[in-house]
Amino acid sequence: MKKLMILTWIFILSACSNQVKEDFSLTEHIPENAEIILISPDLKSFVTSLNDNGFLNNSDFHFKNNLKKELGFLPYLNLRNETAIAFSNLKDESFSYSLITKRDSALIPLDSIPNKSIENLKEGSLEYKKINLEDFHFYLKETGNMVLITNSKNKLHIKDNSSKSLHSERFKEVYKAADPNKNSVFINHKFGILNSVIGETGSRSIQKITDWSVVELDVDPSEIKANGISLFDNLIDLPGVLRRSKPGVAETTRVCPSEFISLYAFSFDQPGEPVVPQNGQEADSTKIYTPDLLEHIQEIARVNLPEGSSLVLNAIEIETAKEQLAGTGEQVEEFRGKPVLRLIKKPDIQLALSNMVEIPALNYYTILDHFIIFAPEIEILQKHISSFLNSNSISEQAYFKDMMNSISSESSMLLITRNSAFTERLTAGQTSSSFQLNRNSLTMLQFIMEKDFAHIHAYFSNSEDNSQNSSGPEQFSSVKLDAPLATRPYFFKNHKTDQFDIAVQDEQNRLHLFSNKGNLFWRKELDSKITSDIYQVDLFKNGNQQLAFSTGYNLEVLDRNGNRVKPFPISFNQPLTQPVSVFDYDNNRNYRFVLTQNNRLYMVGPKGKGIKGFQFEKAGSQIAMPPKHIRLGTKDYILVPEKSGRLNILSRQGEIRVPISESIQFSDNQWYGYRDKFVSTAPQGNLLEISQQGQISKKNLDLAENNRLVAGNDLLVYLNENQLSINEKTAELDFGLYTNPQLFEIQGRSLIAITDLQTHKVYLFNSDAELLEGFPVYGNSQVDIANADLDRRLELIVQGEENEIIMYKL
Known part of the structure; x- marks a missing residue:
C-alpha cells in the first residue's frame, strides 16, 4: 500500500x-x-x-x-x-x-x-x-x-x-x-x-x-503540482451525473472539519442529476430513477474523520430537501443549538450513490446551513457541528485557501487528503515507513469532466508547519458534567506542574476540578451556589495554591485536593449580599477578604480573623456592588458604592481618602482605574470620570441604558448596543444578548473577550479593536484565558452546552 x-x-x-x-x-x-x-x-x-x-x-x-x-x-x-x-x-x-x-x-x-x-x-x-x-x-x-x-x-x-x-x-x-x-x-x-x-x-x-x-x-522544494488529461474508453461505466452535467463548485469543505483524513466530492451544476437504472435498465436508458431527496442535491461527498465517516449532501433547495426528510427521523439531542436526528426510515439513496462512493451507515443526520450530513455515530455529527460553528472547517484555513488558488474553482470530482492523517491510515500496523510530513500538508486531485475526457489537476503541499502561528482557534478538548454548569469555568494554577487546571460548579452545587486535558481530579459538595469569582490565593506563602470564593452564607478556601483550609469556612447567620472581594495591595500575599451584608463590611485576613484598624464597617445605605480595590500610581483606594448614590473612596484603613459630595446614579458597571482616574458609566449614557481630588466629569457617549464597561490602566472598553469601543476604535457586532466584556492582559498583549448568548458566539479582539482570526467560536458564557499547558499558544475555556466545558487553543 x-x-x-x-x-x-x-x-x-x-x-x-x-x-x-x-x-x-x-x-x-x-x-x-x-x-x-x-x-x-x-x-x-x-x-x-x-x-x-x-x-x-x-x-x-x-x-x-x-x-x-x-x-x-x-x-x-x-x-x-x-x-x-x-x-x-x-x-x-x-x-x-x-x-x-x-x-x-x-x-x-x-x-x-x-x-x-x-x-x-x-x-x-x-x-x-x-x-x-x-x-x-x-x-x-x-x-x-x-x-x-x-x-x-x-x-x-x-x-x-x-x-x-x-x-x-x-x-x-x-x-x-x-x-x-x-x-x-x-x-x-x-x-x-x-x-x-x-x-x-x-x-x-x-x-x-x-x-x-x-x-x-x-x-518545488515544498510542493508538487501536476496538470494533464484522462481519456475514457467506455462512457457507459461513468456515473450518470458525470456524463450529463457540467462541473460545479465543491462547497463541502465548509462543513469538513480541519482535522479530517480525506474528503471525496462529486459536484455538478444541475440538481437531480445523480440517477440509477430502474428495473435493470442500462445506464444510458431513458427509464431512470432519481430518489426524491437527490432531486435537490448539487454535490455529494464522503468525509473521513478520525471519529468515522460521513456522507454530505449539498442541497440547492434546502427547505424542499427538509420536506423530503420529514418523518424519516426523530430528534435524539440538540448539540450546540443544532438538532441531531436518528433515522427511523432511511432514505433510498444508497443505490443511486453506490457506484460513486462507499456509503457509511446512515443512522443519524443533522443539517448545517444547506448541507445534510449523515453518519453512523452521533459523535461524528458533533464534530461537524462544532467545527462549523467554530469556523474551524478546512475552507477557513489559510493553507487550504492557498492550495485552492492553484486549481479550478469548479470540479466534477475532488479528492483532498490531510497527508499526516492519511498516511497514518494507509500504513497502520507497519513500522518501516517514516514520512516527514508537516501538520498542514495536503494532497489534492481534481477531475473536470468534458465530453470524452477529463482535465486533471493535482497538488501536493508540504510547506513549513505554521501551527505555532495558528490561523485561528482550535478546539482540542471538551468535558461533559453530569449536571448543567452553575458558574463559568475558571483556570486554577496547579503548583505541582505549573500548568493550569479548570474549576467549575454545577447546578447541584458540586465544585469540580479538572486537569487541562479534561481528567477529573475531584468534586466537592458545597452548601449553595458560588456567588463570586473563584480566586487563586497562596495563604501560606509557600507556592501552594488555594481556591477562595463565597457562597450564600460562607467564605470558603479549599486546597487543590478539595479539602477545606482551616480556619475556613467562615460562616454567617445572615446571607452575604455581595460576592466576596479579595485584595492583595502589594502583591505580597497578605490577602484581605472583604465580605458584605447589606450595609456592613467585614474585612478578614488570611488566618480568618478580622482586620483590626479597618475603620469602615457600616455604610449609610445598602452597599450596591462588591467593594473594589484600585491602585493609581503608588496609592491604594477602596471603592464602596451605595444604593443611595454615595460613592465611598477609602484608604487601606477604611477612612475617606477622596471625598465625593455629589450623589451619583450608578449603572451596573463596576469602577475601574484608567489613566489615573476612576471611571464607570451612568445609566443616562455618560462616561463618569473622578479625579483623585474628587472632581467628577461626565462625557456624553450616547450610551444605551444597558451599556457594559471594563477598563485597565491604559485601555477603556465599553459595549453600546452592538458597538464595541476599544480606546475609541469601534468594532461593529451583530445585535445580540452580550455578556460583560472581559479584559485580559497576558503575554504582553491585551485581549478583549465578549460572548453573544443569543447566537452562542465568543468574540476575541486585540487592543486595536480587530477581531482575532478564526473568531467567533462557539460558547455560552464568559471565558477564561491562560497559557494552561506551557506551550507557546494560549488556551481559552468557555461553557459549551449547558453541561459542557470547551477548551480552545488560540
Whole structure:
C-alpha cells in the first residue's frame, strides 16, 4: 500500500511527455503490463528535482528504498537523450522496470566506475549483457538505435515478440497529446494503481471514469503540482451525473472539519442529476430513477474523520430537501443549538450513490446551513457541528485557501487528503515507513469532466508547519458534567506542574476540578451556589495554591485536593449580599477578604480573623456592588458604592481618602482605574470620570441604558448596543444578548473577550479593536484565558452546552 501511495505522489503528480521522433521510437519497447510510464527529455535533471523536494528527500519508506535498490545506478549513466522507464507488477514485493533510451556509446562510462563486471550472453537470437556496477545488477540489450535496461530478463524479449509490447490506442492518444519538452507520467488505470490508494477515501469511481492519464509535473522544494488529461474508453461505466452535467463548485469543505483524513466530492451544476437504472435498465436508458431527496442535491461527498465517516449532501433547495426528510427521523439531542436526528426510515439513496462512493451507515443526520450530513455515530455529527460553528472547517484555513488558488474553482470530482492523517491510515500496523510530513500538508486531485475526457489537476503541499502561528482557534478538548454548569469555568494554577487546571460548579452545587486535558481530579459538595469569582490565593506563602470564593452564607478556601483550609469556612447567620472581594495591595500575599451584608463590611485576613484598624464597617445605605480595590500610581483606594448614590473612596484603613459630595446614579458597571482616574458609566449614557481630588466629569457617549464597561490602566472598553469601543476604535457586532466584556492582559498583549448568548458566539479582539482570526467560536458564557499547558499558544475555556466545558487553543 505504501508503494502505491508513493507512486501516486511522485508519478501521478507528474507531467507530460515527449512525442515520437522519426528515427527512434520508445513506445515499441514498452511492455504490455506497464502500469506507470515515465518519459523524460532529461531524466537526470528530473531525478535531481525530486531529490530537492524536502518531503521526498527526508522521508524514508519501503518503496523508496526499493527504488534506490533497483535504480540506484542511474547517476552512473550518461542519459543524454529522451528516456522512458516503465514499471510493472507494482503490487508485488519485487517490481520490474524497463528503461528505454537512444543508443549511446558513452551511456555507461566504465572507466570511471571501479567495481564493475560485464558478461555477454546469448540465448538463441537474443544477445544481451548482464552488468554489475558497484552493488547494482541489471540486464542490457542493444537493438538498432535503442538500448533497453531492465531487472527482468523476460522484458528483453519484447521487441522480438510484439504481442508482449504495449498496443493500446488510448495510450497512443495520450502519448501524442503529451508535451515533448516536459517530463511525463502515464498511468494505466486498468491495473488500479491509483484506485488502490484513492479507494481508502471511499471512492468507487476512479477506475470507471478513465483508462489512461498523462500529467505534466512542476516540482518545488515544498510542493508538487501536476496538470494533464484522462481519456475514457467506455462512457457507459461513468456515473450518470458525470456524463450529463457540467462541473460545479465543491462547497463541502465548509462543513469538513480541519482535522479530517480525506474528503471525496462529486459536484455538478444541475440538481437531480445523480440517477440509477430502474428495473435493470442500462445506464444510458431513458427509464431512470432519481430518489426524491437527490432531486435537490448539487454535490455529494464522503468525509473521513478520525471519529468515522460521513456522507454530505449539498442541497440547492434546502427547505424542499427538509420536506423530503420529514418523518424519516426523530430528534435524539440538540448539540450546540443544532438538532441531531436518528433515522427511523432511511432514505433510498444508497443505490443511486453506490457506484460513486462507499456509503457509511446512515443512522443519524443533522443539517448545517444547506448541507445534510449523515453518519453512523452521533459523535461524528458533533464534530461537524462544532467545527462549523467554530469556523474551524478546512475552507477557513489559510493553507487550504492557498492550495485552492492553484486549481479550478469548479470540479466534477475532488479528492483532498490531510497527508499526516492519511498516511497514518494507509500504513497502520507497519513500522518501516517514516514520512516527514508537516501538520498542514495536503494532497489534492481534481477531475473536470468534458465530453470524452477529463482535465486533471493535482497538488501536493508540504510547506513549513505554521501551527505555532495558528490561523485561528482550535478546539482540542471538551468535558461533559453530569449536571448543567452553575458558574463559568475558571483556570486554577496547579503548583505541582505549573500548568493550569479548570474549576467549575454545577447546578447541584458540586465544585469540580479538572486537569487541562479534561481528567477529573475531584468534586466537592458545597452548601449553595458560588456567588463570586473563584480566586487563586497562596495563604501560606509557600507556592501552594488555594481556591477562595463565597457562597450564600460562607467564605470558603479549599486546597487543590478539595479539602477545606482551616480556619475556613467562615460562616454567617445572615446571607452575604455581595460576592466576596479579595485584595492583595502589594502583591505580597497578605490577602484581605472583604465580605458584605447589606450595609456592613467585614474585612478578614488570611488566618480568618478580622482586620483590626479597618475603620469602615457600616455604610449609610445598602452597599450596591462588591467593594473594589484600585491602585493609581503608588496609592491604594477602596471603592464602596451605595444604593443611595454615595460613592465611598477609602484608604487601606477604611477612612475617606477622596471625598465625593455629589450623589451619583450608578449603572451596573463596576469602577475601574484608567489613566489615573476612576471611571464607570451612568445609566443616562455618560462616561463618569473622578479625579483623585474628587472632581467628577461626565462625557456624553450616547450610551444605551444597558451599556457594559471594563477598563485597565491604559485601555477603556465599553459595549453600546452592538458597538464595541476599544480606546475609541469601534468594532461593529451583530445585535445580540452580550455578556460583560472581559479584559485580559497576558503575554504582553491585551485581549478583549465578549460572548453573544443569543447566537452562542465568543468574540476575541486585540487592543486595536480587530477581531482575532478564526473568531467567533462557539460558547455560552464568559471565558477564561491562560497559557494552561506551557506551550507557546494560549488556551481559552468557555461553557459549551449547558453541561459542557470547551477548551480552545488560540
